Amino acid sequence: MAMIDRIPDTKQEWFKDAKYGLFIHWGLYSILAGEYKGKQTKHISEWIMNSLDIPVEEYEKLTDEFNPDQFDADALVKMAKEEWGMKYIVFTAKHHEGFAMYHSENSKYNTVDATACHRDIVKELADACKKYDMKFGLYYSQSQDWHDPNGFVSKANGGKETDNQSKDFQSYVDHKVIPQLRELLTNYGEICLIWFDTPMDMTKEQSQQCVDVVKELQPNCLISGRIGNQLGDYMTIGDNYMPRLPLEGDWEVPATLNDTWGYSKFDQSWKTPEEIIKILVKIASRGGNYLLNIGPRADGSVPQESLDILGEVGNYMRENGESIYGTRKAPSYPYEIDWAEFTCRDHKLYVHVFEPRKKLEILNCSNEVKDAYLLSNGQKLKYVCDESCEGDAVVIVDIPEELHDAKTYCVCLELKEEAPIFDPIRG
Ligand code: H79
Numbered sequence: 133m134a135m136i137d138r139i140p141d142t143k144q145e146w147f148k149d150a151k152y153g154l155f156i157h158w159g160l161y162s163i164l165a166g167e168y169k170g171k172q173t174k175h176i177s178e179w180i181m182n183s184l185d186i187p188v189e190e191y192e193k194l195t196d197e198f199n200p201d202q203f204d205a206d207a208l209v210k211m212a213k214e215e216w217g218m219k220y221i222v223f224t225a226k227h228h229e230g231f232a233m234y235h236s237e238n239s240k241y242n243t244v245d246a247t248a249c250h251r252d253i254v255k256e257l258a259d260a261c262k263k264y265d266m267k268f269g270l271y272y273s274q275s276q277d278w279h280d281p282n283g284f285v286s287k288a289n290g291g292k293e294t295d296n297q298s299k300d301f302q303s304y305v306d307h308k309v310i311p312q313l314r315e316l317l318t319n320y321g322e323i324c325l326i327w328f329d330t331p332m333d334m335t336k337e338q339s340q341q342c343v344d345v346v347k348e349l350q351p352n353c354l355i356s357g358r359i360g361n362q363l364g365d366y367m368t369i370g371d372n373y374m375p376r377l378p379l380e381g382d383w384e385v386p387a388t389l390n391d392t393w394g395y396s397k398f399d400q401s402w403k404t405p406e407e408i409i410k411i412l413v414k415i416a417s418r419g420g421n422y423l424l425n426i427g428p429r430a431d432g433s434v435p436q437e438s439l440d441i442l443g444e445v446g447n448y449m450r451e452n453g454e455s456i457y458g459t460r461k462a463p464s465y466p467y468e469i470d471w472a473e474f475t476c477r478d479h480k481l482y483v484h485v486f487e488p489r490k491k492l493e494i495l496n497c498s499n500e501v502k503d504a505y506l507l508s509n510g511q512k513l514k515y516v517c518d519e520s521c522e523g524d525a526v527v528i529v530d531i532p533e534e535l536h537d538a539k540t541y542c543v544c545l546e547l548k549e550e551a552p553i554f555d556p557i558r559g
Pocket residue numbers: 175176178179183286288289329330371386393
């Protein structure tokens with residue numbers, strides 16, 4: 133079992149402050165949209181080549197259909213920044229399918245050389261990110277590559293045990309991974325992070341080889357935890373998982389709006405904007421970043437549901453961003469409550485309310501509150517710092533009648549003390 137022997141620290145304020153980023157999964161799998169020759173995949177759509185055992189020569193033919201005439205990197209980055217409130221973008225330069233979404237000299241299996249559109253998608257996004265002062269990172273599948281004969285293939289889905297062992301994985305690392313990382317870190321300006329994934333059986337030396345080439349070319353470029361072998365600059369939490377408690381160090385939750393990363397025409401299990409806001413607040417409260425995914429269609433357009441949800445979340449962030457961006461983890465509140473989550477910064481406690489309430493009763497909070505107001509518009513709220521019948525400290529904030537049915541809003545409490553004080557339960 134892996135032991136945690138260090139607290140990851142990126143030493144980069146932008147990452148600690150960001151809290152909210154956009155993940156983009158886009159590749160040849162987006163063309164299939166979850167279905168191949170009439171057969172629907174049961175799994176995440178970007179895995180369709182593996183899940184439905186599509187032979188390499190067959191899958192390669194998808195390049196003929198790659199025609200992203202609706203993809204507008206400039207508009208997408210502008211929207212992510214100005215309307216959705218995201219602070220960084222991570223794009224799939226190469227997913228497990230092995231196809232490069234940029235002009236690679238190393239492998240002709242890329243968007244410029246293998247398709248009729250000849251577009252370098254990484255370049256388009258890099259230029260837009262530069263223009264809008266957006267941090268830009270790249271997902272790179274360093275271990276699995278289902279196109280290269282020596283790349284790993286997951287055994288989890290019926291792959292044969294011996295498959296990977298008979299390969300010359302080192303040769304794949306030397307001849308594809310390292311050269312492609314060199315290209316990505318040389319030709320596209322500043323890259324804020326490389327998002328490695330599924331290390332599988334990579335050795336420590338092989339993970340280190342990837343780290344070394346990244347740091348040689350761009351010393352400030354961060355390495356995701358999934359480089360494996362404890363060599364990442366920050367922790368990558370399991371896909372769509374949430375640490376139960378505030379977590380030390382720098383970390384990030386990669387997550388989906390529905391159940392898949394790449395576009396699927398079948399997956400309609402969208403989370404609501406309120407659910408997403410709650411997850412975002414919880415992650416900020418526990419000290420992490422939320423890397424939230426969209427899966428554009430093959431033509432580059434983004435599903436309307438994604439646009440709608442992210443727009444709503446963006447509205448919350450526009451009105452309440454102070455309570456999220458630049459915050460650090462909050463002390464753990466001793467009670468399990470569903471109606472609120474807390475974030476904080478110096479001398480401020482933010483109460484994010486998720487259920488209709490007439491009063492906010494924050495039991496075991498023994499701060500001296502100096503002021504209370506709705507964060508969105510500054511409307512003052514009545515409050516008392518009191519003691520319960522059992523002798524526990526309690527802060528009670530009155531919610532005005534017109535807001536009794538409201539949910540998903542944020543109340544700011546200004547504190548005399550620097551940090552929130554949540555007393556332990558003593559009973
Ligand atoms: O890029 C997204 C996923 O494709 C990738 N990580 C996120 C960010 C990812 N790679 N591996 N996994 C997620 C977990 C793999 C789970 C598996 Fe399966 C279980 C692989 C085989 C069995 C799911 C079910 C995929 C195929 C069948």
